[in-house]
Amino acid sequence: MAIAEDYLSKSPAQRVANLPPLSGHREINVLESDQIRALSEAMPDHWGAFVDVAIRTGLRRGELFGLRWEDVRWKHDQIRVVYQLSASGTLVEPKSSAAQRLVAMSSEGMEILKEHHRTCPESDLGLVFPTTSGKPVHTGNFQRSVWDPARRKAGLPQVRMHDLRHTFASLLIHERQSVKYVQTVLGHADAQTTLNVYGHLFEGSGPEAASCLETALSGTRRRTIDA
Numbered sequence: 001m002a003i004a005e006d007y008l009s010k011s012p013a014q015r016v017a018n019l020p021p022l023s024g025h026r027e028i029n030v031l032e033s034d035q036i037r038a039l040s041e042a043m044p045d046h047w048g049a050f051v052d053v054a055i056r057t058g059l060r061r062g063e064l065f066g067l068r069w070e071d072v073r074w075k076h077d078q079i080r081v082v083y084q085l086s087a088s089g090t091l092v093e094p095k096s097s098a099a100q101r102l103v104a105m106s107s108e109g110m111e112i113l114k115e116h117h118r119t120c121p122e123s124d125l126g127l128v129f130p131t132t133s134g135k136p137v138h139t140g141n142f143q144r145s146v147w148d149p150a151r152r153k154a155g156l157p158q159v160r161m162h163d164l165r166h167t168f169a170s171l172l173i174h175e176r177q178s179v180k181y182v183q184t185v186l187g188h189a190d191a192q193t194t195l196n197v198y199g200h201l202f203e204g205s206g207p208e209a210a211s212c213l214e215t216a217l218s219g220t221r222r223r224t225i226d227a
Contacts, residue, residue: 028198029163030170031055031156033217038154046132047146049116051164053128055217056109058168058186060084061161063099065137066091067128069117077110079103081187089136091125099187169194171217173201 031039040051054064062084068091071080081101083091094100105113113128121134131137143161151159165186172182179202183194195202 028166028170028201029158029160031159031163031167035154035156035159036167036217039151039156039159042150042153044146044150046119046121047129047150049112050129052112053109053116054161054164055168056105056112057103058165058172059103060165060187061139062086063094063187065127065129065139065142068126069120069128070126072113072128073102074110074114077105077107079105085127085136087139089138094187096187096189098184098189101184101187103185169198170201173198 036051036055040048043051050064053059057064057079059067059079059081063081066083066085067079067081068083071082072078073080079102081094081099081103084094084099086092116128120128121130121132123130123134123136125136127134127136129137147161151157169182169186172185179191179194182198183191186194188194
């Protein structure tokens with residue numbers, strides 16, 4: 001899994017003998033539209049946009065927490081992935097060039113970001129998703145104090161943050177986007193990585209994919225924040 005998601009370049013266990021054979025594909029946990037809506041509504045107000053943005057971009061956890069406002073291309077309906085937030089709270093470049101990418105957003109997704117921008121705390125790093133005090137997120141604290149309570153409140157005990165990424169990819173595949181586009185937008189190093197993870201789900205691209213994704217997500221938006 002670490003290799004497929006670009007955390008490792010090779011397996012440290014590859015020289016170990018007598019490993020059990022791999023199954024055809026591993027289990028992918030994909031959320032239904034009502035589950036997405038329940039999770040979004042269960043998030044604290046400060047984190048209301050987190051699920052909405054994650055499910056519309058497929059960004060990795062570190063990429064979401066490392067996203068800066070200057071990386072939001074408002075006029076082009078795109079998000080530019082340049083950095084990810086490290087465990088020490090610093091911005092670092094992704095380990096592969098493929099992870100630095102542009103992700104198309106629907107107009108609905110951009111509106112969610114605009115609403116979030118109005119109430120987002122100021123951050124020295126200009127982060128889109130800082131803590132309530134404007135500091136970089138500590139993922140362990142976020143997991144314990146925000147994510148776990150929200151998923152329990154939503155009645156989703158098994159949902160991981162990474163499942164939002166899986167759901168995003170699965171929605172694109174369901175909308176018949178090409179493996180090349182899915183690879184590019186997920187930031188996988190090559191198409192084979194994408195096929196290794198999602199090949200069993202496969203049967204156009206670009207801005208049209210964002211529109212298709214929004215159609216699939218219709219009705220899942222959390223709420224509109226009053227101006």
